[in-house]
Amino acid sequence: MRPAILFVDENQDVLDGFKRVLFKMRKEWDMDFVSSAEGALEKIEQKSYNAVISDINMSGISGIELFEVVRENHPKIARIFISESADMKTLIEVLGTAHQFLVKPVDPQALKHTLCRVMSLRDYLKDSKLNKLVNKIVSLPSQPEVHLQLLQAISTSSLKEIAKIIKKDPAIAAKILQLVNSPLLGIRKRIESIHHAITMIGVDILKALVLSLEIFSKFHLTGLSRKELDEIFNHSCAVAHYARIIAMEITNDKTTANDAYIGGLLHDIGKVIILSEFNDLYFKIKDRYLQSQHRLDQVKTFSFQVEEEILGVSHGKLGAYLLALWGLPEILVETAAYHHSIGEYYYKMFSSVTAVHIADAVKRSETNSTTTTTELPIGLDLAYLEGLNMNIMEKIPASINKINELKGFQP
Ligand SMILES: [Fe+2]
Numbered sequence: 001m002r003p004a005i006l007f008v009d010e011n012q013d014v015l016d017g018f019k020r021v022l023f024k025m026r027k028e029w030d031m032d033f034v035s036s037a038e039g040a041l042e043k044i045e046q047k048s049y050n051a052v053i054s055d056i057n058m059s060g061i062s063g064i065e066l067f068e069v070v071r072e073n074h075p076k077i078a079r080i081f082i083s084e085s086a087d088m089k090t091l092i093e094v095l096g097t098a099h100q101f102l103v104k105p106v107d108p109q110a111l112k113h114t115l116c117r118v119m120s121l122r123d124y125l126k127d128s129k130l131n132k133l134v135n136k137i138v139s140l141p142s143q144p145e146v147h148l149q150l151l152q153a154i155s156t157s158s159l160k161e162i163a164k165i166i167k168k169d170p171a172i173a174a175k176i177l178q179l180v181n182s183p184l185l186g187i188r189k190r191i192e193s194i195h196h197a198i199t200m201i202g203v204d205i206l207k208a209l210v211l212s213l214e215i216f217s218k219f220h221l222t223g224l225s226r227k228e229l230d231e232i233f234n235h236s237c238a239v240a241h242y243a244r245i246i247a248m249e250i251t252n253d254k255t256t257a258n259d260a261y262i263g264g265l266l267h268d269i270g271k272v273i274i275l276s277e278f279n280d281l282y283f284k285i286k287d288r289y290l291q292s293q294h295r296l297d298q299v300k301t302f303s304f305q306v307e308e309e310i311l312g313v314s315h316g317k318l319g320a321y322l323l324a325l326w327g328l329p330e331i332l333v334e335t336a337a338y339h340h341s342i343g344e345y346y347y348k349m350f351s352s353v354t355a356v357h358i359a360d361a362v363k364r365s366e367t368n369s370t371t372t373t374t375e376l377p378i379g380l381d382l383a384y385l386e387g388l389n390m391n392i393m394e395k396i397p398a399s400i401n402k403i404n405e406l407k408g409f410q411p
């Protein structure tokens with residue numbers, strides 16, 4: 001069945017513009033056009049849509065109100081806003097209801113690209129129950145003390161100091177990257193780092209965003225779950241740091257190293273989704289995984305394999321789905337999706353995804369205290385790595401040495 005998309009705008013000229021621009025896609029996508037939110041709600045009741053693209057400012061029911069209803073009653077539909085521009089209040093409201101944002105006049109290429117990406121989300125998450133649940137997520141839990149530190153730092157510290165704090169919390173970093181990658185702010189540059197991202201959005205928007213995270217956040221993890229969240233975040237920060245060192249050692253290319261850092265920070269965001277949205281299953285998966293490690297009669301399983309068994313999807317694919325839905329750059333989505341199953345990755349050259357794959361294995365082996373500088377960590381996909389350019393296998397031990405050398409110098 002062709003994916004169905006609904007366009008909502010009061011201005012007939014805008015709707016005609018969409019029709020013109022997307023004329024060639026009519027065989028691939030089933031597209032409907034309506035001129036009010038009321039009309040959109042009627043259509044949504046009658047037909048199953050994959051995405052709704054709506055203007056924010058409409059007389060009658062506004063775009064934000066429309067999306068609140070869609071989020072609540074039809075969470076499987078991806079929600080994309082289109083706006084002329086937005087003030088801070090609207091921006092924050094929008095962040096709480098839409099997955100992505102476009103600006104008028106819409107660039108035809110950007111529109112097609114956004115829609116193609118949203119339509120390909122099913123590659124990461126086929127289960128419609130899971131997809132409904134993830135589509136409802138507006139923000140992920142972050143560490144309360146980091147949140148507080150950040151709010152204090154925003155008023156008193158330099159952007160460099162603020163970036164340092166954000167780098168401790170992948171959930172806040174993901175939300176900032178969602179905002180900064182949206183055309184709504186008109187930033188057309190490639191975002192190179194967290195520091196770069198906050199320089200682009202400025203302190204006022206950052207403050208409004210950080211404050212809004214608390215409003216959006218419906219869960220307050222306690223006890224054991226808090227401990228797990230801390231572990232995931234500490235692991236993610238270390239993997240980010242290691243991945244940057246590995247990428248720099250192997251390529252000496254700053255862009256790859258920066259992508260590796262941000263990719264490392266967000267690579268396990270799917271685990272945060274499982275912890276916050278499927279709390280019981282998170283612990284069931286953990287128990288089953290730990291049991292499997294102690295059995296001598298079977299081949300050791302990885303936790304992502306247990307997730308597939310119990311939840312039907314790995315944390316990698318789950319995280320990739322959310323990052324893609326939020327419009328984060330493709331390379332970050334691919335890092336989350338393939339950091340364990342890198343053999344499935346179509347790109348057969350060294351990249352930031354490879355760096356995160358290696359860094360993750362190094363960190364996990366270290367946690368299990370089996371790594372020495374001469375030993376390759378468990379969990380590396382040797383067949384994939386051997387097939388790459390640049391003699392990667394020969395360079396991995398030197399990268400691990402470098403990581404050990406730089407221990408304690410984590411920025
Ligand atoms: Fe992972």
Ligand SMILES: [Fe+2]
Pocket residue numbers: 235239267268360
């Ligand atoms: Fe990991």
